[in-house]
Amino acid sequence: MIQQERMIVVRQSEIAHHIFELTLQGQIVQEMNPGQFVHIRVSDSFEPLLRRPISIANINKEAGEVTVIYRAEGRGTSILATKQVGDEVDVLGPIGNGFPVDAIPEKGTALLVGGGIGVPPLYELSKQLNARGIRTIHVFGFATENVTFYEDQFSTLGDTHFVTVDGTKGTKGFVTDLLEELKPEFDVFYSCGPLPMLRALENFYPDKPGYLSFEERMGCGIGACFACICKTTEQQEKDYVKVCSDGPVFPKGVVQL
Amino acid sequence: MSKLSIQLPGLDLKNPIMPASGCFGFGREYAQLYDLSKLGAIMIKATTVEKRLGNPTPRVAETPAGMLNAIGLQNPGLDKVMSEELPWLERFDVPIIANVAGTLTEDYVEVARRISTAPNVKALELNISCPNVKHGGITFGTDPVIARELVEAVKAVSKVPVYVKLSPNVTNIVEIAQAVEIGGADGITMINTLVGMRLDERTGKPVIANGTGGLSGPAVKPVAIRMVYEVYKAVEIPIIGMGGVTNTQDVIDFMSAGASAVAVGTANFVDHFVCSNIIDELPAKLKELGVTHIKEIIGRSHR
Numbered sequence: 374m375i376q377q378e379r380m381i382v383v384r385q386s387e388i389a390h391h392i393f394e395l396t397l398q399g400q401i402v403q404e405m406n407p408g409q410f411v412h413i414r415v416s417d418s419f420e421p422l423l424r425r426p427i428s429i430a431n432i433n434k435e436a437g438e439v440t441v442i443y444r445a446e447g448r449g450t451s452i453l454a455t456k457q458v459g460d461e462v463d464v465l466g467p468i469g470n471g472f473p474v475d476a477i478p479e480k481g482t483a484l485l486v487g488g489g490i491g492v493p494p495l496y497e498l499s500k501q502l503n504a505r506g507i508r509t510i511h512v513f514g515f516a517t518e519n520v521t522f523y524e525d526q527f528s529t530l531g532d533t534h535f536v537t538v539d540g541t542k543g544t545k546g547f548v549t550d551l552l553e554e555l556k557p558e559f560d561v562f563y564s565c566g567p568l569p570m571l572r573a574l575e576n577f578y579p580d581k582p583g584y585l586s587f588e589e590r591m592g593c594g595i596g597a598c599f600a601c602i603c604k605t606t607e608q609q610e611k612d613y614v615k616v617c618s619d620g621p622v623f624p625k626g627v628v629q630l
Numbered sequence: 631m632s633k634l635s636i637q638l639p640g641l642d643l644k645n646p647i648m649p650a651s652g653c654f655g656f657g658r659e660y661a662q663l664y665d666l667s668k669l670g671a672i673m674i675k676a677t678t679v680e681k682r683l684g685n686p687t688p689r690v691a692e693t694p695a696g697m698l699n700a701i702g703l704q705n706p707g708l709d710k711v712m713s714e715e716l717p718w719l720e721r722f723d724v725p726i727i728a729n730v731a732g733t734l735t736e737d738y739v740e741v742a743r744r745i746s747t748a749p750n751v752k753a754l755e756l757n758i759s760c761p762n763v764k765h766g767g768i769t770f771g772t773d774p775v776i777a778r779e780l781v782e783a784v785k786a787v788s789k790v791p792v793y794v795k796l797s798p799n800v801t802n803i804v805e806i807a808q809a810v811e812i813g814g815a816d817g818i819t820m821i822n823t824l825v826g827m828r829l830d831e832r833t834g835k836p837v838i839a840n841g842t843g844g845l846s847g848p849a850v851k852p853v854a855i856r857m858v859y860e861v862y863k864a865v866e867i868p869i870i871g872m873g874g875v876t877n878t879q880d881v882i883d884f885m886s887a888g889a890s891a892v893a894v895g896t897a898n899f900v901d902h903f904v905c906s907n908i909i910d911e912l913p914a915k916l917k918e919l920g921v922t923h924i925k926e927i928i929g930r931s932h933r
């Protein structure tokens with residue numbers, strides 16, 4: 374169930390260039406699943422006005438803590454980056470349908486492909502897949518070395534490979550270049566990142582089941598305002614889906630790329 | 631709660647607070663958050679004869695204390711609204727105001743004729759901020775003659791009172807208000823969004839795929855208040871005011887300027903419980919102002 378809560382900041386730090394890791398404590402953590410997001414109001418005033426959708430990177434139900442990782446680039450996220458330990462943050466969530474952790478056979482292998490600020494939700498997913506005994510392979514693309522993060526965290530969960538556009542870390546190029554080289558064996562892929570990456574991935578693995586997490590500018594975040602609509606492919610019954618309430622994760626082939 | 635009740639043509643309101651059209655869908659999403667029977671009324675999303683898929687994305691852009699939207703009146707179409715959305719809303723004890731849109735007079739007439747027969751639809755709200763394809767795309771709501779004729783045509787078929795939602799994108803809002811009153815409107819709702827544009831800092835191109843979008847939120851409140859203030863002096867029919875309402879004081883401001891009830895739009899995206907919270911806070915606000923019934927506030931700016 375979606376709830377609105379004033380959560381407490383328990384940690385915040387800059388883990389890469391303009392990339393922040395923020396941990397919040399509150400009741401709504403108990404309802405959270407990998408791939409869902411929270412809709413954060415960064416200020417109690419009406420400036421900036423709208424909430425910011427930010428994906429869930431790490432869930433700790435025992436401690437009642439959730440961690441999100443975001444890039445401070447615009448007005449909203451820059452304000453969020455100034456929050457101190459003990460501050461309250463107005464959070465609506467958890468929102469949306471996340472990654473299906475049980476869409477993969479027991480003892481199977483999952484390929485997790487992330488791009489830039491699309492990497493964070495794959496962390497909680499990887500944790501939960503590993504807890505089920507699934508092997509995970511991580512392939513992440515970034516613009517450059519100084520915006521990469523969580524190498525150690527992912528490495529303890531499975532094989533982890535980086536690719537950067539400028540070659541400053543790992544292979545030079547895009548995730549598909551690296552996949553071409555690695556030729557990983559797997560059962561299901563999960564992905565989150567920019568549209569061109571999702572599109573390339575769908576074409577790259579036409580015969581594998583996969584789940585893609587989408588991003589779109591949002592208004593209400595709960596499905597009422599019709600801001601974050603994506604057109605569906607011809608095979609679908611409905612003409613459109615709402616990223617916020619029908620997604621943000623869809624099985625591959627649902628959304629027109 | 632009776633100190634908050636308001637009677638308007640077709641509408642027996644428990645309180646003067648209602649979500650504005652397009653900002654609350656058909657209620658389903660917000661019903662997960664609180665009991666919709668609490669609301670004075672619900673203005674549902676614009677309904678057109680045929681389903682509409684709306685504009686390309688991005689459809690929204692944030693602006694200082696506001697936002698632009700160009701959703702494109704996406705809705706499932708009259709048949710689906712009649713067979714699925716309105717019956718679903720019957721579980722709540724709340725009057726529905728159906729927002730009616732179209733591109734030809736005949737479209738409005740068709741939607742009005744049928745939607746006004748739904749048992750929970752107690753009033754219509756004509757969205758005249760739509761381009762009239764017969765008249766070269768000029769907006770119905772910017773020409774007093776076209777606006778009056780549209781109201782006359784809809785009044786002839788509607789089974790419930792007809793409110794007309796005024797567009798603020800005109801030089802003389804009073805003239806349009808008077809024209810729709812002559813055309814037989816039972817009330818006025820105002821204001822719709824102000825046409826605006828935001829440019830991308832890097833490319834210099836509009837952020838919204840449609841180019842322009844409608845500005846809403848706190849940024850528009852002074853414009854809306856001014857317009858309600860002017861129209862109140864010029865017409866006899868009641869006004870439902872809106873534009874940038876986020877809290878109880880905003881409601882008092884709109885009612886002071888002349889609104890008999892108040893709609894809340896964009897604020898529902900920011901504080902999802904805003905309508906419910908305002909309803910809870912109003913009695914204390916009235917006490918503070920020393921009034922026994924909220925009706926006493928209506929039009930006090932003019933006395």
Ligand SMILES: Cc1cc2nc3c(=O)[nH]c(=O)nc-3n(C[C@H](O)[C@H](O)[C@H](O)COP(=O)(O)O)c2cc1C
Nearest residue numbers: 650651652676699757821822846847873874895896
């Ligand atoms: C996303 C969005 C969708 C809207 N859709 C409609 C609509 O379908 N019909 C309509 O008459 N007004 C529509 N409006 C206008 C609102 O009902 C309201 O008149 C306007 O937003 C001003 O109020 P506010 O500042 O409280 O949002 C829409 C506004 C927004 C922000």
